[in-house]
Amino acid sequence: MENHVLVIFPHPDDEAFGVAGTILSHTRAGTPVTYVCLTLGEMGRNMGRPIIANRETLPEIRKLELTEACRLLGVEDLRRFGMRDKTVEFADQEALQSRLFDVIEEVNPSLVITFYPGYAVHPDHDATGAAVVQAVKRLPEGERPKIHAIAFAQGCEDVLGEPDIVHDVSDFADQKMKVIEAHASQTSGVIDTMKKQFLEEDETVRDRMIVERFWTFPL
Amino acid sequence: MKPIDPQLVQEKLTELAGTSLYIHLETTNGAYASHKNQSFFSAGAFIRNVQLNFLQGKITGKGPYRIGLETELGWLYAEGLTEWETDEMNRVLLAGHDADGKLAIALELSEKPFPK
Numbered sequence: 001m002e003n004h005v006l007v008i009f010p011h012p013d014d015e016a017f018g019v020a021g022t023i024l025s026h027t028r029a030g031t032p033v034t035y036v037c038l039t040l041g042e043m044g045r046n047m048g049r050p051i052i053a054n055r056e057t058l059p060e061i062r063k064l065e066l067t068e069a070c071r072l073l074g075v076e077d078l079r080r081f082g083m084r085d086k087t088v089e090f091a092d093q094e095a096l097q098s099r100l101f102d103v104i105e106e107v108n109p110s111l112v113i114t115f116y117p118g119y120a121v122h123p124d125h126d127a128t129g130a131a132v133v134q135a136v137k138r139l140p141e142g143e144r145p146k147i148h149a150i151a152f153a154q155g156c157e158d159v160l161g162e163p164d165i166v167h168d169v170s171d172f173a174d175q176k177m178k179v180i181e182a183h184a185s186q187t188s189g190v191i192d193t194m195k196k197q198f199l200e201e202d203e204t205v206r207d208r209m210i211v212e213r214f215w216t217f218p219l
Numbered sequence: 220m221k222p223i224d225p226q227l228v229q230e231k232l233t234e235l236a237g238t239s240l241y242i243h244l245e246t247t248n249g250a251y252a253s254h255k256n257q258s259f260f261s262a263g264a265f266i267r268n269v270q271l272n273f274l275q276g277k278i279t280g281k282g283p284y285r286i287g288l289e290t291e292l293g294w295l296y297a298e299g300l301t302e303w304e305t306d307e308m309n310r311v312l313l314a315g316h317d318a319d320g321k322l323a324i325a326l327e328l329s330e331k332p333f334p335k
Contacts, residue, residue, distance in 0.1 A: 043245075043247070043265070044322075045247055045249045045321040045322045045323070046320075046321055046322075047316065047320060047321070047322055048320070049319070049320045050320070051220060051302070051316065051320050054220050054304065054306075054312050054314060054325075055243065055245070055312065055314065055322070055325045055327065056306065056310065056312060056327070056333065057306075059334075084335065086250075086265070121250070121251065121254045122250040122251070123250065124250075153254070154254065154257065189319060189320065
């Protein structure tokens with residue numbers, strides 16, 4: 001069992017697909033979870049289906065969705081970093097690492113969950129993972145929390161090997177679906193199909209809902 | 220947002236000509252385009268809060284629409300516009316959405332800066 005889990009992602013809904021079941025397994029076990037979300041996904045292409053947002057109203061809508069997702073996940077400590085979607089890799093990296101380091105020092109997590117730098121497709125994902133690794137490395141060896149990283153770039157397993165952490169989260173699949181659904185501006189176009197395929201035991205969707213995979217990042 | 224009525228948009232552009240404006244202009248095919256289809260060449264750009272004062276502006280096309288704004292030293296051009304609105308802060312928000320309702324382009328004009 002972990003003492004404290006720190007989840008660090010750039011966009012609201014990053015915590016929904018590949019990791020919500022794992023977060024629920026911690027919060028249901030009484031482990032406190034802190035979630036640092038760097039942006040509000042201001043530059044998302046999905047505007048709801050039917051369209052409910054425009055470029056200027058999207059951040060406020062996604063902020064509410066993020067709050068609701070955290071409630072559903074049992075995450076009581078949400079930190080919004082106020083950065084802008086798509087710009088994480090261009091922001092002052094030292095400053096970002098320092099802000100992350102401050103949170104790590106404060107909550108003293110035994111586990112950090114983030115993206116695997118270089119293998120997480122979206123430039124914001126890669127930049128977030130890279131900044132987290134640098135922040136953790138500011139701690140002396142022996143005092144660093146372990147990092148469980150998400151990778152999903154094409155061919156990532158050819159380089160990284162098989163994920164060493166594989167969680168069966170089938171006990172939390174229903175609640176995970178609610179978390180995904182809470183991000184309605186981003187998921188309303190696919191949620192009905194997803195639910196149907198899940199009930200029909202579609203292998204890809206079932207696998208996505210009940211198995212969560214991580215690589216321990218070598219520190 | 221509502222489907223563009225080119226006549227109403229034209230009236231708005233005519234009204235805004237000569238005014239000092241802040242612009243948000245963006246095109247995007249999404250950060251996952253090349254991930255989902257490796258032969259897809261992903262390109263996009265955005266610029267937010269650049270100041271612009273245009274001499275004359277025009278909306279053309281039969282939908283999706285094009286907008287061109289002529290400035291003293293150059294041009295602003297946008298194509299693929301389908302929806303628009305003037306919001307409660309009197310900002311003119313135009314966007315183009317694809318068949319799935321995903322935003323592909325945004326052009327926004329405001330007399331006050333947009334939030335960073």
